[in-house]
Structure formats: structure tokens, C-alpha cells
Amino acid sequence: MPNAPSPHYKYLDPQALDKLKNLSLAARQVVEGFFAGMHKSPHKGFSVEFAEHREYTPGVDPRHIDWRVFGRRDKLYVKQYEEETSMRCYILLDTSASMDYKSESSLTKLEYGSFLAASLSYLLAFQHDAVGLITFDDQVRSQVPPRQGPGHLRVLMEQLEATTIGKETKLGATFHQLAETIKRKSLVVIISDLFDDASELVSGLKHFRHKKHDVIVFQTLDPAELNFPFDDVSRIEDMETGREITSDPRAFRAAYLEEITNFLEDVRGGCNEAQIDHVLTETNISFDTFLGAFLAKRQMTMI
Structure with a gap:
């Protein structure tokens, strides 16, 4: 889990989130990807919406690398789409x-x-x-x-x-x-x-x-x-x-x-x-x- 969020959010308690951090990874294994993000959607060929860039890691399909971002940041990033979310x-x-x-x-x-x-x-x-x-x-x-x-x-x-x-x-x-x-x-x-x-x-x-x-x-x-x-x-x-x-x-x-x-x-x-x-x-x-x-x-x- 990332660092605790900025405390200016009224309903996000950094200390409380810190107590939950050890459950976040364990919960990723739950059926149907509850809190997962570990597998791509089985839907193929659908119109999808671009969501964000994620840093490239070994094993990710290199066809999704955004080379224009690489030219600006000198670092590999891939495009992630809404359909790729597990849940x-x-x-x-x-x-x-x-x-x-x-x-x-x-x-x-x-x-x-x-x-x-x-x-x-x-x-x-x-x-x-x-x-x-x-x-x-x-x-x-x-x-x-x-x-x-x-x-x-x-x-x-x-x-x-x-x-x-x-x-x-x-x-x-x-x-x-x-x-x-x-x-x-x-x-x-x-x-x-x-x-x-x-x-x-x-x-x-x-x-x-x-x-x-x-x-x-x-x-x-x-x-x-x-x-x-x-x-x-x-x-x-x-x-x-x-x-x-x-x-x-x-x-x-x-x-x-x-x-x-x-x-x-x-x-x-x-x-x-x-x-x-x-x-x-x-x-x-x-x-x-x-x-x-x-x-x-x-x-x-x-x-």
C-alpha cells in the first residue's frame, strides 16, 4: 500500500489506513478479484476508455508501452484501460x-x-x-x-x-x-x-x-x-x-x-x-x- 494520504481529506484517517495495510495484499487473493487488480478482464474487442499510465514492469505486454511518454520522461510506461480492471x-x-x-x-x-x-x-x-x-x-x-x-x-x-x-x-x-x-x-x-x-x-x-x-x-x-x-x-x-x-x-x-x-x-x-x-x-x-x-x-x- 502507498504512503498514507494527505490528512486534508475529512474521512480518510491515515492511522486507520496504516492498520489495514497488511490486509490489502492478502485480500487481493479473494475470489473474483475482490481488492485484486491482479488479472486482466476477459472481455476482448470491446470499446474501452483510457484510465491512466502505469510504470512498465517485466511481463506486461510491450505493445501497450506508450513511446511518447517514454520520450518525455525517459522511462517506460504502459497505458491502462478501464476494461483491464479486475473489478x-x-x-x-x-x-x-x-x-x-x-x-x-x-x-x-x-x-x-x-x-x-x-x-x-x-x-x-x-x-x-x-x-x-x-x-x-x-x-x-x-x-x-x-x-x-x-x-x-x-x-x-x-x-x-x-x-x-x-x-x-x-x-x-x-x-x-x-x-x-x-x-x-x-x-x-x-x-x-x-x-x-x-x-x-x-x-x-x-x-x-x-x-x-x-x-x-x-x-x-x-x-x-x-x-x-x-x-x-x-x-x-x-x-x-x-x-x-x-x-x-x-x-x-x-x-x-x-x-x-x-x-x-x-x-x-x-x-x-x-x-x-x-x-x-x-x-x-x-x-x-x-x-x-x-x-x-x-x-x-x-x-
């Missing part, structure tokens, strides 16, 4: 109103998800995989198409920093829309609290699998959303709709915990059925610790 990845980041929540954690769910998205983008970009970013609430709000290279990383970081909290979400409908939009077989990474009707959102997730995409879901929750430590709360306001619910505190807590447990089981079961990687993370867990553990486990299960 295309789309990171889908939920920016709906519920993602703005935090209790005792230092980060909102959106901020935590942005750190995850930035770290993944960094790893992919510097391993010459193409990575793109889509933000959404009840519809797609921004879209950066997958590209390669450090220059594209700057575009992704700027988009993350420009992202603001949105409206209520419609996960099922949005996932169906995006599954039809992403044409080429890709890795789709979804970062969301998944707060929507379980059957509808699972249906949307399965649509990605129907289109032959590999799907990873990072369900990002605040710890208070899992254990509901509010014994004296009698009034709850929905962050997305503004609707208020009044109830006896103890009865409400018991009902809530039962509801969230059933919801998580439904989501987890639907993902398992569709062979989707579903991973729950809490915003009080260091994102680099979480991501490092996930990468190591994914590597072991896919080799």
Missing part, C-alpha cells in the same frame, strides 16, 4: 434522515458510514480497481461512476465531504432502481441502517443478486438502537416522518427490543438466503477495527 465496485451510502442519529457515540451513522466508504475507496483505488459512489435517501442524490486511480480518489473524497443528510428513505424501491442501472457485473457495497420494511428491502437486495452482482451490506446502527437504554422515555419522534409515539416507558422498551430483534432476524435471514454478506456494525466500534476484521474473515471464507 468494478459501487459503494451505496444511505443519507436518509435516520442516518443522522447518534446517542453517546462520537459519530452519527452517516459520519461512520462515510469513514467506511472512504477507507474502502482508498484500498480499491490504490489496487487499481474501479470504484464509484452513490448516495441516496428516497431516491438517488449523487452518483460518481466507477473509475481507477489516485486522481479519482480525490473526486470520491470531495463527494463524501459534500454529502448532506436527506429525507426519509425508500430502500426497496431505490435498490430495485439501482439494480437495473448497474449494468456490468460488479461488487455492490451498501452502507445503511436499513430502516425500512424488511420484506421490501430484502426484495431490493435480491434484485442485485439476480443481476449477478456480489453484494455486501454493512448495516450501521447506533448502540442505543440495539439496546434502547432509555428507561424514562415516554415520547419518541420518528426522525424521518416527524411522527410522535407516546407510551409507557417500560412497555415501549420491551416492544421496541422485540421489534428490532425480529427486524434484524428477517434482514439477516433474507441476506443469507440470497448469499449476500450481511454484517452488523455499531458506531461505537472503531471503523478500522471493524473493517479489518471483516476483510480477514471474508478472505478466509472465500478462499
